[in-house]
Amino acid sequence: MDDEVPIEEILNTIGDEHARTVLASISREPGSAKELAERLDLSQPTIYRRIDLLQEYDLIKERTLVADDGNHYNEYTSNFNSTVISLEGDEYDVRIFREENLPDRFSRLWDDLGVN
Template identity: 30%
Template sequence: MSKEWDPENIFDVLGNAQARQILVLADLKPMSAQELAHHCETSLPTVYRRINELVNYDLLQKQTKTEDGAHYQVFKTDLKKVCFEIDEGGFTIDVQLKRQMVDKFEEFWQNFQMSDEKRSDLE
């Protein structure tokens, strides 16, 4: 179950240099926790803590890969953009995920197909 964003926790999560580094690396290509630990030059338990936090906030997506009959997890960045706005003495935040863009396209495509079917029914 994913957690909801508020300004307090987004600063906590994205304020961590290792979390930001994981997001950048996993944006280049899906990587295993071991690969991320190697590139971040940190311990595997530390990387797993950051991964779990990023996955909980839907910023990182788990994918299962199979190689030579063995299954393992890789992680891919889902974060597209974070915008902060200071207004009326407070913060507002807008988090856009890459998956949301895919979902929007999928919705558009489904609507397009339905409208195409309606047109063919009318003919």
């Protein structure tokens, strides 16, 4: 998560009932906006607004799939494993833990070592 994002914005996003519902659903099973609208009994515009909000903070990922009829559609899934919100003194800290793939982890380690 970008350290520049104000904590309040992340908490507001997580605090939105529909955003939490969408996030919980795609954490269990990826889905398109249409599938999510049907699964959650919400309108597609509501789903798309929450998808935009969750994408803004990199909480979900999107991939484009091709249907049997050749049409393209986007499928959404959660982009993290867990979130920890802690309070120290009068300040909140939000940590988002993501599962990294091995090449990304190796690249970051390489960069951290300063090896060129």
